[in-house]
Amino acid sequence: MGITGLTATLQPYGQSGVLTDQNVVIDGPALAYTILYICRSNGISQPSYDLLGRSVIQWLDTLALQVEKIDAIYFDAYLPVGKRDVRMDRSAKLFIQLMQFCNNCPKGCDSKHLFGTPEDNLDLFTTKLPSTHKQLVPPSFLVPAIIDALDQCSRYRHLVSLVPGEADAFCAHHLAAHGGIVLTSDSDLLVHDLGQGKVVFFRDIHASATDTWKCIIYDSRNICERLGLKPSGGNICRFGYEVYREPHASISQLVQNCSSPIPDEAEYDKFCQQYLQHELANLPVTAQGETVQLRNLDPRISELVLQLGSSTEDAPIDSSIESRMFLPVLIENPLRGSAWEPCTPIRQLAYTIYRWIVPGPNSTVHEYRRVQNVGHKGREVSMIPQREAIELLQSLLQTLQRTKDLVDGVDGISYWTLLCMALNIKECQEQDKQSHILQILTQSSEHTSLKPGSKIPWDTIHATAHLQASLYSFRILKQILSLVPNDAWTHLPSEAKELHETLKPLPGFTDFPSVKRTEELLQKKLALETLDLLRSFVHIPVRKVKEKKALKKRKKDNKGNGLPTKRLAAPKIRTGGSIFSLLADDE
Structure with missing residues (x-):
């Protein structure tokens, strides 16, 4: 690095x-x-x-x-x-x-x-x-x-x-x-x-x-000769080590240091090993004995896949070493709750399915979302029991189909966007938290649409981050399912293969919601239509006149679209639940 x-x-x-x-x-x-x-x-x-x-x-x-x-x-x-x-x-x-x-x-x-x-x-x-x-x-x-x-x-x-x-x-x-x-x-x-x-x-x-x-x-080699260092015997490594120790030293001082005894043999050996012996991870092997291929994975996803299902060439799997998922830093409002939080169950399902594909000792993943220092501990996400995972697969498949049917013929919103919104609101309700997506949609539906300006409200940017986080979580799920060898589907629940097919049209990055697109979604007419669609999945109360007046008063007192002065409480991580069971609200 x-x-x-x-x-x-x-x-x-x-x-x-x-x-x-x-x-x-x-x-x-x-x-x-x-x-x-x-x-x-x-x-x-x-x-x-x-x-x-x-x-x-x-x-x-x-x-x-x-x-x-x-x-x-x-x-x-x-x-x-x-x-x-x-x-x-x-x-x-x-x-x-x-x-x-x-x-x-x-x-x-x-x-x-x-x-x-x-x-x-x-x-x-x-x-x-x-x-x-x-x-x-x-x-x-x-x-x-x-x-x-x-x-x-x-x-x-x-x-x-x-x-x-x-x-x-x-x-x-x-x-x-x-x-x-x-x-x-x-x-x-x-x-x-x-x-x-x-x-x-x-x-x-x-x-x-x-x-x-x-x-x-x-x-x-030419540099070594010009510096008077032998091109063999690791001298370029020694020179690099001396720069590592004293990055501001002069060339002459560094060359002189290279001819002196090594001050710390253990430190020098550790430094050289990273260039002489590259740490590689062995490719994971499925329960059926087939080697997992990384070809179509994102680097962050492949990194987790290798951690959960592999050993290094130097050491076997150590269940005491935590498996880490470094989620991308989103362009969001850091003073609000992380946009990665409401879509955690989607990733939780992905991690669980991977453990079906590649057996192993680790049953948790430590997610790193907003790292604030080197000692950050991450958020532990536990895999869920198979029976519960199958129920979630069934609910998700039903919800995907229902979303397609609802959005068919409706201009301005894709069924993937509607699905992400519905799951976001449902999970926040399950956690007894306020959904930022629902909050901003409701506000947009109740007020005259603002004309586009040079300043983009952080609420709009944060809503975009929520949609992108949900779609990327689905991408993780899709890529995990892509690791299943063709002849291994018979060893998995039938719903897994059905979901694999259903996720194939998932939008790529070029079609991820942009801030501009979110601005369009938050125009009053489309926001009202979107809320009507979402009511087919989740309970969205119609606020009374007094509540609307109170909201207007609060907005008048807190002019502008500034950042909130208080950070939201850290949400809890579920070990299961019914985020995907959106159809139940209609029954």
């Missing part, structure tokens, strides 16, 4: 070159963030998933004209246990960034931070730098959206590999075996043994649509 100061230290030892006639390997996550950087350099702070997908294909098409061949694009599907603190730290920084952004914009988010400029005029080769002022966190589903775009393109689908380890380790192994150049943003690759391979950082590529792409090329 990078060695602080290493790239800056070695920058004078990079050599100018071109990518012409080179075989390249691409670090997938770094590519995704490079595309985001390009979008933000064009003034689009939050590019749509459609724009991100089109841009990565266009960028690769231009690269393909420059190089001899693109050999592979690697995405990591497993994080070594030793790097969990780094993941926790990054997750905490993202959440803190979101909180700071919200604190700076208490009356709503400026639309330019959400929508940007017209997306058809994107310059992939701009030399402008993105604004760093009041920057929102990256799009919640950036990396899997890029993977989806590549998977849907016949030119690049076969190049994509989701690997049971870190992408940089597989890039390094590929170069050591075949040579070539790796395109990355990760300075760690300078310390790996690359054989004859070389490193190019995305930020050092000077590209255009027509001219030869120029770049800075880093050759570890």
